Amino acid sequence: MRGTGWLLAAVLACPGAFAAQRLDYPVRPVRMVVPQAPGSTTDTVGRIVFAATAERLGQQLVVDNRPGAGGTLGMEIASKAAPDGYTLVGVAASMLVITPHVYGKLAYDPLRDFVPVGVFILAQTAVCVHGKFPPRTVQELVKLARDKPGQLNMASAGIGSTSHLAGVLFTTLAGISANHVPYKGGASIAALVQGESDFTVAPLSAAMTQVNAGRLRCLASGGDKRSGIMPELPTIAESGVPGFRLYGWNGVVAPRGTPQAVIAKFNRAMNETLDTPEMRKRYLVLGDEPAWGTPQDFGRLIREDYESMGKLVRLAGIKPE
Secondary structure, three states: OOOOOOOHHHHHOOHHHHHHHHOOOOOOOEEEEEOOOOOOHHHHHHHHHHHHHHHHHOOOEEEEEOOOHHHHHHHHHHHOOOOOOOEEEEEEHHHHHOHHHHOOOOOOOOOOOEEEEEEEEEEEEEEEEEOOOOOOOHHHHHHHHHHOOOOOEEEEOOOOOHHHHHHHHHHHHHOOOOEEEEOOOOHHHHHHHOOOOOEEEEEHHHHHHHHHOOOEEEEEEOOOOOOOOOOOOOEOHHHOOOOOOOEEEEEEEEEOOOOHHHHHHHHHHHHHHHOOHHHHHHHHHHOOEEOOOOHHHHHHHHHHHHHHHHHHHHHOOOOOO
16 A cells, blocks of 8 residues: 555445445534644645535535644544544644654554544655755765765754654665754745755655745655656655655544444545545645545554654654653
8 A cells, every 4th residue: 555546446345335335424514623723734635635525425524623732632632532423533644653752641542542534645755955955866965965974954844743754764774964953844944945954855745835936956755656746756765765765644533433334434435535636636736646545554554654653753862752
């Protein structure tokens, strides 16, 4: 289960999917908890698919933004909701597979207290540099870093962010050192544009606006295959840093105990929504790629990334708060 647009046949062949067709759900609006503020990335990409899925289900999906504490506030609220299918959670990868390793104590267990419903976005990471920075390829960047050990600045969206951990993975596999300069969220991209930092390994979607404006330049993407958004970019792995693979993603989970028939019906409706040219076009404009699969697919992705991100958090020397 790697890449975008996993076969809907896998869902259609699932007995639970046929059972879901007969289920009288939903009969009232569904609350979709989003543990980030209105206008945030998770909120923005979520509302696109939530609105279209609601039309297929014939009921409203009411977004309930609950920002705070790195998403842990909203996740805690959702973990205590009745597991009846009328409270779901729109999550980013960090909330399930990074935050648990960074925060010392949580009031919920991300793997125990939630069950996967489905993924809807895979977000490629990319090595990006400011427009006037000399390197034009990953190998040129690696050579410069080796010629000037510890002198290049690597921007991130904060300690423990996806861009921080992606940068740790990149520098480790490339055998180079760089000064990690953490910023708050999107300020890292602005800092790169201004030349305060030399490079970042950030979600491609976060850099797209500045790339299109010519202020940033991406050297390679971080997936296991080339990005559908910028297919001209080689992957980091094929650019001479083998083993690099790091995606961000967004999906939907539910409180543990939510009936499987409910999960199957929502998953099917969301998959059908995502498997349309209109949805692909809307996400590609944002720098993201729609993805779909079974709840089991999503569960494997969560577990695998939970383990790999935990290793990167330890490699980065981050101590749980």
